[in-house]
Amino acid sequence: MKITVINGSARKGNTYTAIQAFLEGASAHEIEIIQPDKLNIAPCKGCNACGCFKGCVDSDDTNPMVNQLVESDLIVFTTPVYWWGMSGQLKLLIDKCYCKGAQLKNKKVGVLVVGGSPLESVQYQLIQTQFECMAKYLNWDLVFYKSYFANKRDDLQNNAEALQELKALGKNI
Ligand SMILES: Cc1cc2nc3c(=O)[nH]c(=O)nc-3n(C[C@H](O)[C@H](O)[C@H](O)COP(=O)(O)O)c2cc1C
Numbered sequence: 001m002k003i004t005v006i007n008g009s010a011r012k013g014n015t016y017t018a019i020q021a022f023l024e025g026a027s028a029h030e031i032e033i034i035q036p037d038k039l040n041i042a043p044c045k046g047c048n049a050c051g052c053f054k055g056c057v058d059s060d061d062t063n064p065m066v067n068q069l070v071e072s073d074l075i076v077f078t079t080p081v082y083w084w085g086m087s088g089q090l091k092l093l094i095d096k097c098y099c100k101g102a103q104l105k106n107k108k109v110g111v112l113v114v115g116g117s118p119l120e121s122v123q124y125q126l127i128q129t130q131f132e133c134m135a136k137y138l139n140w141d142l143v144f145y146k147s148y149f150a151n152k153r154d155d156l157q158n159n160a161e162a163l164q165e166l167k168a169l170g171k172n173i
């Protein structure tokens with residue numbers, strides 16, 4: 001499978017650790033990582049020139065990024081929790097997927113979320129519900145959704161059980 005992982009965190013912290021553990025398991029596949037904070041992507045202006053299939057009129061990194069997703073069999077969205085939701089850089093990129101939304105239907109999708117509060121927090125349910133709505137809209141097969149509690153930069157690195165689970169997730173994909 002062609003797997004594209006979108007890293008919604010700009011720091012080499014818990015989301016990065018989760019991705020590395022997942023990729024260790026998924027090493028048999030073709031992997032690309034998109035790092036939104038390293039891209040030049042303007043926010044969606046809602047001009048609708050794309051008609052949800054033509055691509056974006058912006059001549060920044062939007063179209064190459066969306067084309068990478070269109071060519072993927074599995075898209076893994078990963079994010080730290082920021083203000084009870086996904087990070088701004090991930091949301092900005094998802095907004096720009098509107099320009100080829102029609103070609104992003106029927107994908108396999110996975111979601112990894114890392115937050116600084118325990119898993120009872122409503123934030124994980126809020127983010128999960130948002131992805132479930134997107135999945136329903138675009139007929140995605142939501143193959144996994146996993147949340148982890150890790151706050152300090154190296155917290156997840158010290159959680160052997162989580163790392164094992166993430167590796168197995170990648171291996172069994
Ligand atoms: C701007 C900002 C907002 C945050 N908001 C939340 C929040 O609403 N809930 C929470 O549990 N943690 C919040 N956190 C903590 C991060 O989710 C947590 O530290 C996470 O492990 C960061 O992941 P990273 O190491 O991959 O960047 C916030 C952190 C930042 C920088």
